[in-house]
Amino acid sequence: MAKQLIKGNEAIVKGAVLAGCRYFFGYPITPASEIAEAAAYYMPQVGGTFLQAESEIASINMVYGAASGGIRVMTASSSPGISLKMEGISYAAGSELPLVLVDIMRGGPGLGNIAPEQSDYNQIVKGGGHGNYKLLVLAPASAQEMCDFTMLAFDLADRYRNPVCVLADGFIGQMMEPVDFPPPVEKLADKPWALHCDADDEKRLISSIELEPERLEAHNRKLQAKYAEIEKAEIRCETYKTDDAELVVIGYGVISRILQSVVDRLRQDGYRIGMLRPITLWPFPRPQIEKLLDHVQKILVVELSNGQMVDDVRLTVKDRIPIHFYNRMGGVVPSPEEIIEQVIKLFEA
């Protein structure tokens, strides 16, 4: 198939349409606005709906309403906008509505800036909304993955009746790379639980409320069982030159691209270094990290945050081998050279 040189943010929309999504409810915010703009351009052409809502709060609730109808629907925003959507995300998780949420992370806290950060890890992966819920979280690192993971997100959302987040950063969104667009999903699966606008709707209810504590506990137990199933089946992770590595660097999104350069250059100089890149941030690739521990002596986690994902690495490794952390914040992206310096120090220590 022929490739197209395209921005990551636009690849998300084309991927979504190819996945059968015909509904987009959004609100503009830099650096995610290209997603809304592309959706505004393409959705009407493919017989779909684009609506710019009055706020992020409204847009996630429009998505909630649309998802109740069993179709594929999405929204996209960036960090401060995602904070506003959190209530709706919790409701969707409680009501078990499949939907796709894209977060193109920017600098925070507060208004911060529009440069790339990875400081939404906690609010997306650990749950920024209330209640015992989980989002499946996919972290693309290329324009191709912006398309592929958006498509995958719709499949996972439907399979588990759960919101799925594509968590990317400003760089992956703004970058242009060749994308090979797969054929479209031609028919969407029927969702018996969803409203069909027919006589059987009297048996259907989309709701997250359960007054009786015992019944709400049962609902929570059911959700937790679903999450356990997801943890068993849906971990995705890439390892790069880790087989004989003494030191492994861990990072996701744009950082994993920089870490690949770090590994390639240090390998040329004879350093036994590899990279692990979590693709699903939840479920987190704990078994894959566990596997490294039989030969890896040190770990360096690199993030564009104050150290959010590193907590999950620590939970996995505990104190069996040293875990080092290097970060930049505020929109500063480290150069490969800067990280190489850190790594060499660790090799020499």
Added chain:
Amino acid sequence: MAEKVLKRADSFYPIFERKGGPTPDVTHYCPGCGHGVLHKLIAETIDDFGIRDRTILISPVGCSVFAYYYFRTGNIQSAHGRAPAVATGIKRVFPQSIVISYQGDGDLAAIGTNNILQAANRGEKITVFFVNNAIYGMTGGQMAPTTLIGQKTTTSPMGRKPGNEGFPIRMSELIATLHAPIYVERVALTDAKNSTRVRKAVRKALQNQIDNKGFSFVEVLSVCPSGWKMTPVQAKEWLTQEMIKAFPLGVYKDISDEIEAQPAKGNVFSVQGLREQLNLPEEKVAPATPVNKTATPEKYRNPRLKMAGFGGQGILMLGLGIAQAGMDAGYEVSWIPSYGPEMRGGTANCHVNLSTERIGSPLVTRPTVLIAMNLPSLEKFVDEVVPGGLIITDASLVTQPPARKDLEHLSIPATQIADELGNTRVANMVILGAYIAYTQILDQETVFASLPHFIKQKSLIGLNIQAIKKGIESISSQIKN
């Protein structure tokens, strides 16, 4: 008493199984509450119009949070204040459905005011029933946005004071000022005469949606004996004597007769013509022409390029051209514009990678090739270039060679050549020609063929080709081997 009447409508569940508990045959509403009566009027209208199969009711947060216990329709329970947004979502999916947003005063007139105003302003083809009882009933009688001046509630124990809490908000009046709504009326559940008005309003608001005409809004003044701490009889009296003064009854807007009825059609899912609609390239069977890696001298292979200049010099376009042609030639490529903090300072720059291997960092921090279209760009980035790297400058704007002696320097009078061609703006393409000819990284045919992908104005392609050719010529004498 009211409960028995409730079950008569076919649009109520015969038994309220979702409610459960020891009394699944009666509603959860307090004695004398207006919700039960309004529910009944709505259910009977749904019966009469034969629209139960396609009706979807949005239950809000408030006393009617459990409306889905009773209405034998499609049901969605929504977050506080968001029912109009949820209604918008499902209505857009099923334009043929009858969507009812049933909301109380806290829900609609406080936390969700923006959502109702915006849904009204968009003219969503939904029906809104707004129950105004001037109090937060569900949570135990706190002040509502519609609480009257002086009215005592648990959060206005001395009575509502305008100086602190403002005035009761009049939603019907507010919504009637908007262009899109077609029908706005305030009615009251008091005596038999007013109840007839309520029934008529309910019917009209639903008929409007059946006819697919637009947004209809019915505000229903209703009693809350528990919240008001009154008997049902006292409550009715207070509503009649006090509430109606603050919230006058009447039709605030009605243009429904001016709009023609037109049955709504359901959405159809189709993938026909999708690739074309998405502007995707046709599916090719043969892969791109493989790169002839050996044609490029080794030191110019797999370049990491940074290019910079003034805004308007076509820097991003230059990068895009190299990336597009590189991709067409079968390379892995990446292109990233100056973004975030780098945008400050008035110089545009972009980073491009061309590689026969998978590309790591898309950010070019140590370029092997620097294209500097002006002096500030050269000064800013020259130190980043790897030893032995290539620097290309526009001789028309950069008159001095770089201070570093460990670099290869190519000076092209790009702006001058572009001016001779009659358009300064193609200086970037002169540079592109010089770069590909000097390094032999790409052949000119591939570059020419790639131009339509990033030059939107087709009439300019010829000029761009000329510029690239001039760039190639400008250094042809310098090309080794």
